[in-house]
Amino acid sequence: MAGGQSAAQTIGWAPAFNLRRVSPMQRKPFHISMNPFMKLSMAAGIALALSVPGSGRARDADLPQPRVDRGIRHLSGGVGLQEERAMNQVAHRYSTRIVFARPDGAFLSRLDLRVRRDGRTLVQDELRGPMFFANLKPGTYQVEVEHEDWQNRTVSVHVPVDGHVELLLTMAPSPNA
Numbered sequence: 003m004a005g006g007q008s009a010a011q012t013i014g015w016a017p018a019f020n021l022r023r024v025s026p027m028q029r030k031p032f033h034i035s036m037n038p039f040m041k042l043s044m045a046a047g048i049a050l051a052l053s054v055p056g057s058g059r060a061r062d063a064d065l066p067q068p069r070v071d072r073g074i075r076h077l078s079g080g081v082g083l084q085e086e087r088a089m090n091q092v093a094h095r096y097s098t099r100i101v102f103a104r105p106d107g108a109f110l111s112r113l114d115l116r117v118r119r120d121g122r123t124l125v126q127d128e129l130r131g132p133m134f135f136a137n138l139k140p141g142t143y144q145v146e147v148e149h150e151d152w153q154n155r156t157v158s159v160h161v162p163v164d165g166h167v168e169l170l171l172t173m174a175p176s177p178n179a
Contacts (some may be wrong), residue, residue, distance in 0.1 A: 006166035014021075014059055016115065023116070028138075029041055031065050035063065043132045046164075049158045055082055059137075061162045063081070063089040064084040064085050065077075065085070065088040065089065065092060066078065066079035066085070066131070068132055069127065070124065071127070072124050072125070073125065073126050074094075074136055074137060074138060075096075075136070075137045075141065076118075076125050076127065076134065076135060076136035076137070077089070077092070077096070077132075077133075077134070077135045077136075078127060078129040078130045078133065078134045078135075079099075079130050079133060079144075080109070080111075080129070080131035080132050080133035081111060081130065081131040081132070085131065086131075086133070089131070089133045089135070092135070093135060095135075095137075096135035096136060096137055096166070097136070097137050097138050097139075097140075097161050097166045097167070098134075098135065098136045098137070098138045098143075098159065098161055098166065098167050098169075099135050099167070099168045099169070100133070100134045100145065100159075100168075100170075100171055101132055101133050101134075101169070101170050101171070101172070102129065102133075102134070102147065102171050102173060103129050103132065103170060103171070104172070104175075105172055105173075105174065105175075106171060108151070109132030110132055110149070110173055111129055111130060111131045111132050112128065112130075112149065113128070113129045113136060113147050113148065113149045113152070113173075114126075114128055114129075114147070114148045115127050115128075115129055115145065115146070115147050115148040115169065116145070117138070117143050117144070117146075118145075118146065119140070119141060119142070119143045119144070122135045123152075124138075124143075136138065138159075138161045139161065140161050140162060140163040141161060142154055142158055142159070142160045142161075143158070143159050143160075143161065144157070144158055144159075145157050145158075145159050145169075145171075147171065147173070149173070149176075150176065151175065151176055152173040152174065152175060152176055153169060153173065153175070153176050153177075155173060157169070157171065
């Protein structure tokens with residue numbers, strides 16, 4: 003939100019969470035830590051994608067349909083370059099933005115997600131991509147994520163009164179996988 007506060011959080015799978023607040027002037031959408039090789043590979047991929055005719059701007063047709071659960075509008079997706087671009091173009095419409103990744107930085111999807119507040123499940127969805135956006139009202143929520151190949155995670159997310167929250171949730175492999 004323009005002029006609003008932003009709370010960007012990076013949460014690793016280690017017991018101690020690494021939370022980082024970012025001022026609106028420092029805000030970067032979905033900051034993901036990468037080694038130099040990953041950065042170079044990503045830059046080459048983006049340059050190649052932008053060189054393809056018609057690939058410069060995503061269309062609404064590339065965007066998955068939002069859902070509404072208990073009055074909360076939410077959206078998941080981001081599989082493929084066009085859908086990822088479309089998701090990034092509508093991100094500003096949502097107060098809560100979460101990206102799911104493996105420890106090596108690769109994106110994850112097909113996770114079972116629940117958003118709870120005061121013991122009530124407000125949103126329950128199987129994520130269709132690595133990005134999850136929701137219009138959550140200001141307050142504190144518990145986000146629970148499950149998948150058979152990854153350790154279950156529950157994190158507390160605080161949505162500020164004026165602004166939004168961005169979260170990169172890194173999942174650890176399940177010892178049983």
